[in-house]
Every structure is written in structure tokens, then in C-alpha cells.
Amino acid sequence: MPKIKILPPEVRKKIAAGEVVERPASVVKELVENAFDARANTIKISIVEGGIKEISVYDDGEGMEPEDLRLCYKHHATSKISSVADIFKIVSFGFRGEALASISQVSKLLIKSKHISQNQAYQVYVEFGEEKEFKPCHLVKGTLVVVKDLFSNLPARKAFLKSPRSETQKIAELVKALSFCFPEVKITLMTLSGKKENLLFSWRGGSTEDLISLVTQVKKEYIIADVFEKKPYNFEVFLSSTAKTFPHTKYLYTIVNNRLVKDDKLNKIIISCLKPFYGNLGYPAGVIRIYAPYHLVDVNVHPAKWEVRFREEKELFEGLKQAIEKLFKKKKAYALEKQSKEATETLVREPISTYAPKPKEFSPKPRPLVCEKVIEEEKVKYLGTFKNAYFIFEINDELYIIDQHALSERVIFEELLQRYSKNFTKQELLIPVLLNTEAVDYEKLKDTVSKLNELGFSLEVIDTGEVILKAYPGIFGEEVIEAVEKVLSLEFAVVEDLKREVIAEYACKLAKKKGDFIDQREAIYLVKKMLENGLSTCPHGRPLFFKIEEAEIEKRLRRRV
Numbered sequence: 001m002p003k004i005k006i007l008p009p010e011v012r013k014k015i016a017a018g019e020v021v022e023r024p025a026s027v028v029k030e031l032v033e034n035a036f037d038a039r040a041n042t043i044k045i046s047i048v049e050g051g052i053k054e055i056s057v058y059d060d061g062e063g064m065e066p067e068d069l070r071l072c073y074k075h076h077a078t079s080k081i082s083s084v085a086d087i088f089k090i091v092s093f094g095f096r097g098e099a100l101a102s103i104s105q106v107s108k109l110l111i112k113s114k115h116i117s118q119n120q121a122y123q124v125y126v127e128f129g130e131e132k133e134f135k136p137c138h139l140v141k142g143t144l145v146v147v148k149d150l151f152s153n154l155p156a157r158k159a160f161l162k163s164p165r166s167e168t169q170k171i172a173e174l175v176k177a178l179s180f181c182f183p184e185v186k187i188t189l190m191t192l193s194g195k196k197e198n199l200l201f202s203w204r205g206g207s208t209e210d211l212i213s214l215v216t217q218v219k220k221e222y223i224i225a226d227v228f229e230k231k232p233y234n235f236e237v238f239l240s241s242t243a244k245t246f247p248h249t250k251y252l253y254t255i256v257n258n259r260l261v262k263d264d265k266l267n268k269i270i271i272s273c274l275k276p277f278y279g280n281l282g283y284p285a286g287v288i289r290i291y292a293p294y295h296l297v298d299v300n301v302h303p304a305k306w307e308v309r310f311r312e313e314k315e316l317f318e319g320l321k322q323a324i325e326k327l328f329k330k331k332k333a334y335a336l337e338k339q340s341k342e343a344t345e346t347l348v349r350e351p352i353s354t355y356a357p358k359p360k361e362f363s364p365k366p367r368p369l370v371c372e373k374v375i376e377e378e379k380v381k382y383l384g385t386f387k388n389a390y391f392i393f394e395i396n397d398e399l400y401i402i403d404q405h406a407l408s409e410r411v412i413f414e415e416l417l418q419r420y421s422k423n424f425t426k427q428e429l430l431i432p433v434l435l436n437t438e439a440v441d442y443e444k445l446k447d448t449v450s451k452l453n454e455l456g457f458s459l460e461v462i463d464t465g466e467v468i469l470k471a472y473p474g475i476f477g478e479e480v481i482e483a484v485e486k487v488l489s490l491e492f493a494v495v496e497d498l499k500r501e502v503i504a505e506y507a508c509k510l511a512k513k514k515g516d517f518i519d520q521r522e523a524i525y526l527v528k529k530m531l532e533n534g535l536s537t538c539p540h541g542r543p544l545f546f547k548i549e550e551a552e553i554e555k556r557l558r559r560r561v
Contacts, residue, residue, distance in 0.1 A: 003187070008330065008356030011428040014074050019536075021102050021103055021106055021150075023051075023161055023162075023167060023170065023173060023394045024047065024050060024052060024055060024150060024161075024167050024170075025051070025167065025171045025174045026168040027051065027055050027103055027107075027147055028045060028047075028051065028055060028057065028171050028174060028175065029149065029174055029178065029320075030099035030100070030102075030103065030189075031055070031057040031099075031103075031145050032044075032045070032057065032175070032178050033149075033178075034059075034099065034100075034101075034143075034145075035057065035059035035061055035143070036181060036182055036185070036258075037061075038059055038061025038062050038063070038142070039061050039062055040059035040060055040061035040062045040142065040185060041060055041061075041184075041185060041186065042059065042185070042187075042203075043046045043057065043058070043059045043184045043185060043186070043187045043188075044056075044057070044058045044059075044187075044188050045057050045058075045171075045187070045188065045189045045190070046176060046189075046190050046191070046192050046197075047168065047171060047189075047190075047191055048191070048192045048193070048401065049164040049194070050161075050162075050163070050164030050165065050166070050167030050168045050171070051147075051150065051167055051171055052150055052151075052164060052167060053147065053148065053149065053150075054147065054148045054149075054192075055145075055146070055147040056144065056145070056146045056147075057140050057144070057145050058142065058143070058144045058145075059518065060141055060142040060251070061142050061143060062116045062142075062445040063113045063114045063115040063116055063118070063121075063141065063142050063143050064111075064113040064115055064143060064259060065115045065117070065118060066118075066122045069111060069113050069122055069123075069124050069134075070124055070131070070134060072100050072111070073100045073101055073103075073111070073126050073131075074101055074190075074327070075098065075101040083298055088269075100145075101431075102250070103147055104126045104128070104129050105128060105129045106128070106150060106151050106153065107128070107147045107148060107149060107150045107151075107152075108125075108126070108127050108128070108147075108148040108149050108152075109125070109126040109127075109145070109146070109147055109148075110123060110124075110125050110126075110144075110145070110148075111123060111124050111126075111143065111145050111146075112137050112143065112144040113139065113142070113143040113144070114139045114140070114141055114142065114143075116141070120136050121136065121137050121138060121139035122134065122135065122136055122137060123135060123136075123137040123139075123497075127425040128153050129196060131299075133403060144165065147544025154479045156232075168191060168200070171189070172189060172200045172263060173200055173250075175187060175189045175201055176201060176215045177253050177260055178260055178365060179203050179211055179215070180208065180211060180253050180260065180287050180337060181255060181258050181259065181260055181526055182258065183203075183205065183206060183207060183208050183210075183211045184205050185205060186203060186204055186205045187201070187202075188201065188202045188203070189201040189202075194262070206289055208225070208238050209223050209238060211227065212238060212240075212285060212286055212287065214367045215251065215285075216240070216246075216251045216285040218240045218244045218285050219244075222240050222241050222243055222244040223238060223239070223240055224238075224239055224240075224241055224242070224287065224327060224328075224492075225237065225238045225239075225327075226323070226326055226327040228319070228322060228323035228327075230315075230319035230322055230323070231317065232292065232293050232296060233292050233315070233316060233319045234289060234290075234291040234292075235288065235289065235290055235291075235319060235320065235323035236288075236289040236291075237286070237288055237289075237323050237324060237327050238286045238287045238331075239274075239284040239285070239286035239288075239289075239324075239327065240284045240285040240286055241284075242277065242278055242281055242284075242302055242536040242537070243284060244284075244285070244505050245278060245281050245284055246282050246283050246284075246285060247283070248283060249271070249283045251285035251286070252270075252283055252284060252285060252287075252288075253286070253287045253288070254266060254270065254288050254290070255287060255288070255289040255290070256289075256290045256292065256297065256299075256308050257290070257291060257292060257294070257297065257299075258289075259299065259308075261307065261308050262307070263307045263308055264307075266308065266310075268493060269316070269320060269494075270318050270320060271283075271289060272317075272493075272494070272496070272497055273317075273320050273321045274324060275541065276500065276537075276539065277328050277534070277535075277536065277537065278536075278537065278541075279336075279536075279537030279538065279539070279540065279541025279542060279543070280541035280542065281536065281537060281541070281543060288320070290316070290320075290467060292310065292316075295311075296311045296312060297309070297310060297311070298310075298311075298338065302400070317494065317496065318391060321496070328497075328533070328534040328555060329532075329533050329534060337484075339486075341469055354381070355447070378527070379392075379394070379395065379396055379397070380393065380395050380522060380524075380527065380531070381393065381394040382520055382524055382527075385404070385518070385523070386401075387514075387515070388404075388515050388516060388517055388518075388524055389403070389404060389405070389514040389515060390402060390403060390513070390519075390528075391404055391407070391523050391527065393527055394534070395527075395531070395547075397549075398547045398548065398549050398550070399547060399548045399550075399553070400527075400545050400546075400547045401545060401546055401547070401548075402527065402530070402544060402545040403512055403514055403538075403542070403543070403544055403545065404514070404516075404518055404523070404544075404560075405511055405512055405514050405516075406528070406534075406538035406542055406544050407526050407530055407544050407545075408512040408518075409507045409508050409524060409528050409538050410506075410507075410530070410535050410537070410538045410539060410544060411512035411530070411535075412507040412510050412511055413503055413504055413507040413527045413539040414529070415537075416503045416506070416507060417499075417500070417503055419475060420473075420475060420499065420503065421523075425474040426456065426458065426460075426471040426473060426474060427471060427473070427474050427476070428470070428471045429469065429470055429471060429472075432467055432468045432469060432470045432510070433468070433481055434466055435459075435466070435467045435468070435469055435481075435484065435485045435488060436465055436485055437465060437467050437485075437488055440489050442465050442466075444491055445459055445461060445465065445467065445488060447491075448488055448490070448491070448492065448498065449461050449467060449488070450488065450518075451492060451495045451498045452484065452487075452498065452502075454495055455495065455498065455499050455502070456472070456473035457469070457471065457472050457473065457484065458470040458471035458472075459484075466487060469481060469484060472484070476506060479506060479509040479510065480502070480506045482505070482509065483502050483505030483506045483509065484502065486505055487501050487505065489500055500539070503539070504539030504540060505528065508539070508540070509541060530545075532543060
């Protein structure tokens, strides 16, 4: 007997519903996105027993006409696309005609709607995919969708749901995240227990900064924001500063063309761009919005539309990187307090060759360090060093303890990163060097070597699985050999990450070490670069400094109660 058979329609529909509707939060997501598409100014959500018993979503948008109301819950019923070409220029949230259809297959669904051009509202009632009633009703404007008894016709799927409390928490987190799609829209979420209402989330509409502060409890003063354009992309970046970080990415939201996404590949790119500034301090709270031409983004790669694909990932990565760098590297002017007339007259930038003697082309000409007149002054005063390891500075009435090795390393790293080019002349080795590659997977090794060669190195993997280094970019000295040997045991998704790691390892070897003497002029130069560029971690993520406010000192010395 044949084993393959065509599934009956009722089974196919329930399988399709499972791809879109995983849990009550999935229902809320689809209904809220439909409200966004309806150009709603206000969205009200209420749930009973974590949404398992009932979900109600009301919006004051444009509503549906009676004819559309009777079609909206059917499979592949959509107003958004009519041809294959339309799939590649989608500008709306719901477009596949599957959301309401999937919800209707696994619940009792009531939809009331009044179109802005109509005087009468209508309602349709559907039980597990079958229309039971259609009639006029009362509704002032917009659309009300009520979903009851979710998965009651699929006990096996219902059994996989968490407790009502857990499902409520998932819905609350989702609604907060969705609010960032259109911060100007008012959104409320409440739970109902009998006649008792419990408000879980309320947003009156406003700025992105205010919304971040509400959702994460990070004060607005710690939120930094900027916009950046790198055609064909535009970026809006809102992040908490390095003074306010979290041990997770729960409060870091990604919006693509006003659509909330949770895409692993995109998240890795974003985290890679953030790492140079946050290091191991944690992750920021905030929002990264990406606006891209619709033909360069495929939003039809996931049934619930969580993931996206970009046609030009390399350009996107470069744009994100530059947007975040711009956010942290807004140039400021700093005035250094006069230590003495002699010190002020002789304060010049120490050539980088002080701690990076090779190669000569890397050492720029000395230039004055002190800014003469500044618009935005910050008081910076050198106090000395501790154990030849930590600078002590007074900056804006706060005491800074700064790790001299970490800061030296980061400044060298930034200089090298800025000057790096694959077109540098190569430094050929008279005798090629055999690198240690013990316990490194062969395929992984070949991939890393290939990426290093893209960066201007000349490496060859021989049959024994060993690697020969024949040349390296002229910007480096021979210390880079150890850096290359170290990165060969690591894995990198993108070439940019590998480049940063090589430069970081090289900078670490050139940097001043703990116990090395650094004179006042060089210390001031390094701290100035730290402040100008908003640096807070070394290339490997360790903090550069910590600071103590005057109030904290007074409290510890009991000068203040």
C-alpha cells in the first residue's frame, strides 16, 4: 500500500495555524500589527487567564467594510498583495492573509468593525474556522477582535502552554516591544479577573526616549541617541550609555521598517557592532531602527514574520557599524586646567612611536594637544598615578581611576583601526614562519586563513594542517605574528570581527604595561582621546575606568549623613 497521502483540508489548516499561532502572545502580535496597519491612534488590549481563555484587542483605526469583514478570516484573504511582484515590495505588517485565518481555526473568534466611510458597524462570529453569524452591531469606530478558548479544539497543543501567569508575562513583554514600532500610538494592556481590572502596561504615546525610560526604568539622562544615513539605509539609534547596562539583551529592540524583528543573524551583527563600546560591561537598553528600501528586505521568510533577510548584508553591517561609531564618537572640545605655565607651553602630542616604534609610516607628526577656546568646557585635571598602573584624574568634579594599560591599548587600537587598509604594502618575511595550530579544526582553520588573506596577510595551509605566514600588512610590526597565531584558534562569522581581533591582540602587545612609567604629557593625551571618542572599554571589553562622585567621598568620610 502507498505510504504517501494528501492531508485533508481540516488537517492542513490546523498545521498552518500552528505555524503562525504558537501561544496567546502570537495572537496579540498579529492583532496589534493589524491595528498598526489600520492606522490606529489607540490600541487597547485585555486578556483573561493569560490569553488562554480570552484576548480582546480594540483599535480606533479605519475599520473594515462588511464585505471585507466576511472575508478577512479566510485563508489567503488579503488586501496587501495581488501578484508575485507585490511580495518583494511589502510595506504593511499583515500581508499573507494567514493571521486571522490561523486564529479562527483554533479559537472562537468575534470581530466587530465599522469602516470610516460607513454609518453602520457589523460583526462576524466564527467557531474553529466556520462562520456562525454575521449581523449589524454597535461600535462607534474602528475594530474590536475577541478571541476565546484558544486551542480548545487542540488539547495536545494547549497542553504545551505555560501557566496563565507565564503567558501573561510573555504578552506583557511583547506589547512593550511592539510599542517601539510606532511610539506615537497609545497602547494599554490589562488583565481581567471577574470584574476586576489590573493594568499591566500603559503608554500614552510620545518620544522613543520616554518609552525606553518607561519600559526599562533607565532615566532619560542616560539615553544617547543619533541618526545616521548610509545609502540605501537609514538608522536611528537609541541606547543607554555604558553607565547603565544589563547582563542580557532583553531590553535591546530591533525595528526594521517599523516592524519588530527577532532575527538571530541580525542580532549577532548588532552585538558585534556594540562590543567595541560596551565590551564586557553588559548590553545596553534601547532601540535600533533600520529603514531600508523594501526591495532589499525579504520579510516573508518566517510564518510569524519575526525574521528578515537583507539582500546586501555587507552594506548593512557597515552602515550599522558607522551609525554606532557616530553615536559614541561625537567630538567634544576639552580644556585642560593649567598645571603651570611651563607645562602648558610644552604640552604637545607625544608621537605614537613612543609605544609603537614600528613601522615608521604609522607615526603622525606631533601637533598641539590643548584646545584653546572651547564652547563646551570640561574641567580635566591630572593628579598623578598609583603604582605606575592607574592614572588619577579629576574630571568635572569627579575622581577618575583609569587603567593605563587598558587605555593605552584602546587608543592604539583606535588609531590602527582608523588607518587600516588592505592596500598597505606587505611586509614580506625573508623566512616564512610556521605557526602553531594544534587542536584547531581543519575546516575552521581554512576559513580563518581565507579571511586573514582577505585582510592583506599571506598565509598558506599545508597538507599537515599547519599554517605558514609569508607576509603581513605593512601597518604591523613583527608582534602581529603572535596575534595571528592566537586568532587562528578562534571562529569568526564576518571578516570585520576578525580584523578587530587581530588589531586588538596587536595593540595589547604594543601598549604600555602595568608598572611602565608614563609621563604627565602622555597620560593627558591618552585621557583626552578617551574623552573625545567616548571610550569606556579596552578592545577586549574590560572597563577603562571607574569614577567616584564627590558625594560618595563625603559619605564615606562621614562629612555627609
